[in-house]
Amino acid sequence: MIRSFFLFVLIAAAVLAAVTLAEYQGRVSVDWQGWRIDMSVGILVLLVALVVIVAVAISRFWGAIRRAPGSFLDMRRASRRDRGYKALTQGMVAVAAGDVGEARRSARKADALLDDPPLTMLLSAQAAQLGGEEAAARRYFEAMLDHPDTAFLGVRGLLMQAIKGGDKVEALRLAERAYKLRPETGWVVDQLFELQVESGLWSDANEVIASAIRRKTLPASKARRQRAAVLVEHSRVAEADGDADTAFSRAGEAHNLDPTLVPATLSLARLYKARDRASKAERLVEEAWARAPNPELAAMYGQIITNTDPLARVKKFQRLFSFRPDHPESHIALAEISLVARLWGEARKHLKAAAGKSPTARVCRLMAELDESENGDMESSRKWLARATTAAPDEAWVCGDCGAVAGAWTALCGNCGSFGSLAWKAPPRAVRLAPPDTAVRSKPVALPAGPKSGVPATTGKDTGNTKAR
């Protein structure tokens, strides 16, 4: 619409100019080499305009002829690039589909067509890996380290190769390098952290997880729990090395991060006691008891109390009992301390309260001890011990990944190596794997005891206790 309007204006202007020129009666004469040319001004203007138009046309034509070879080369280059990208795409698809031959062909084609090694190296490496040529893949990954654009992918490829080959030292070195390049990438943080905790590098793992919390790379609640577990292990190592100050501060940090983590409370209480601050240690255990009673806390409470008088100790445990008078563990703790103080009636009362309708194995064993100690009733004692073998298992540190029962808490499962997987809960009821002819009559057996037994609880079938890594 606007174009036609301008055209109309242009034509109108031309007509107006032609009419105006025609109205001028002036003439132009040219004398040259014995020639004489007479014409009107209008014809002259027309001739000049014609000459200008022809000159512009010739100049454009000449420019096009001069540019022609360049344009031809550009077209050829563009065509090569297009075919190169097509080969690259086909190669990626072949890798995803597991087609080794096609992947190799496409990688070679893309490499020849695209003059951009970083772009094709990853495909070449993947094609090599797909064909089982790990050494060739390794060369490509190493070459990728030289280009800033592909260095991270190169490190990733080498790291995966090291993990696959079981080379933990090399894997840790590469994970640290990947972390320097991209500290905010989730899988890098996870991988480095996993390798650090496997190697017992608790201090380094603490720094990585603290940084992940600051950068919000990991969910806050999960990262806090993980960090607390790392700090407990760091505290334990420092304590074993005689570095009491580090042990104390790490245990304190762990307890603050996750007050429900019993091993953190235990470490901190033990270290307070070692610093002659028994009352602070007592308070810590009492607070933890109010949250969730646990026999390990009761044992720590017994260690903290300095008074050796049995009755005074019972009185102390009555205070602990008062924080959760409804909980079976409170009854068991008071029963155990009453047994030591030979308060048989008190012990029996609390054991009965703890037993309810189905006493656990520990309650059965305490009943046996009570019957033997109070009345010398060996027959009843033996009955309780027999009952203990079939009773419901007591709560313990159970790995959520492989189901193994550990005698003591550790950050890494002693059976499957999983980090932070141990939780205090009732283990699945153990069942003996019966031979085929007696399968119907398979009966429950007691769970193995003892520190770090690492024996997975079975449920009558293969539970698959190895974690896929």
Ligand SMILES: [Zn+2]
């Ligand atoms: Zn496990």
